[in-house]
Amino acid sequence: NAGVTQTPKFQVLKTGQSMTLQCAQDMNHNSMYWYRQDPGMGLRLIYYSASEGTTDKGEVPNGYNVSRLNKREFSLRLESAAPSQTSVYFCASSEALVRAGYEQYFGPGTRLTVT
Amino acid sequence: KNQVEQSPQSLIILEGKNCTLQCNYTVSPFSNLRWYKQDTGRGPVSLTIMTFSENTKSNGRYTATLDADTKQSSLHITASQLSDSASYICVVTPGGGGNKLTFGTGTQLKVEL
Numbered sequence: 001n002a003g004v005t006q007t008p009k010f011q012v013l014k015t016g017q018s019m020t021l022q023c024a025q026d027m028n029h030n031s032m033y034w035y036r037q038d039p040g041m042g043l044r045l046i047y048y049s050a051s052e053g054t055t056d057k058g059e060v061p062n063g064y065n066v067s068r069l070n071k072r073e074f075s076l077r078l079e080s081a082a083p084s085q086t087s088v089y090f091c092a093s094s095e096a097l098v099r100a101g102y103e104q105y106f107g108p109g110t111r112l113t114v115t
Numbered sequence: 116k117n118q119v120e121q122s123p124q125s126l127i128i129l130e131g132k133n134c135t136l137q138c139n140y141t142v143s144p145f146s147n148l149r150w151y152k153q154d155t156g157r158g159p160v161s162l163t164i165m166t167f168s169e170n171t172k173s174n175g176r177y178t179a180t181l182d183a184d185t186k187q188s189s190l191h192i193t194a195s196q197l198s199d200s201a202s203y204i205c206v207v208t209p210g211g212g213g214n215k216l217t218f219g220t221g222t223q224l225k226v227e228l
Contacts, residue, residue, distance in 0.1 A: 043159070058215055092158075098208055099210070101147045101166060104149075106158030108158050109158055
């Protein structure tokens with residue numbers, strides 16, 4: 001039982017390049033989330049998926065797109081990377097939406113640097 | 116704007132000592148409050164979740180308290196260990212149907228010999 005896995009662990013991009021961050025969970029959770037964590041700031045929600053087939057914007061969605069590929073997988077795409085997107089990205093999952101008090105489980109993170 | 120403020124920003128204690136971390140929030144309405152532990156280079160791990168009607172919740176040597184009237188929470192760590200060195204993050208879930216957690220910036224705890 002691996003929990004939440006993310007690939008890659010590290011990535012360096014040049015400005016304007018695109019890439020997709022992958023996330024998968026093996027806990028049969030319905031809800032999945034993408035966050036970014038920057039120094040001196042709390043984690044901020046980029047996008048979330050309440051259930052398979054649905055996605056919604058979070059607090060900082062600009063410059064990102066997501067795909068809920070199936071119940072297990074939720075990917076985050078940067079179409080044209082900018083230095084402001086340098087951050088640590090975390091994927092998380094929960095049995096149902098967190099507002100109902102469900103535990104949220106985080107992946108190990110992807111450290112992205114955009115030069 | 117909903118905010119979560121944590122204090123102190125950082126703390127150094129000796130192994131075996133106790134410590135208390137503080138969290139003040141302005142999120143309203145409020146559904147539940149969580150404390151997470153985040154080791155360096157890892158994702159956050161949940162320690163406790165409390166609803167607005169709960170005053171205290173324990174998880175081993177970690178005890179969280181909540182005063183919904185004053186909008187304050189604390190995390191007490193008893194008999195600290197070197198492995199407690201981490202960032203401790205207070206997170207508030209808004210009520211009223213909101214699904215966007217508000218994260219504090221964390222307290223960086225270092226436990227030394």
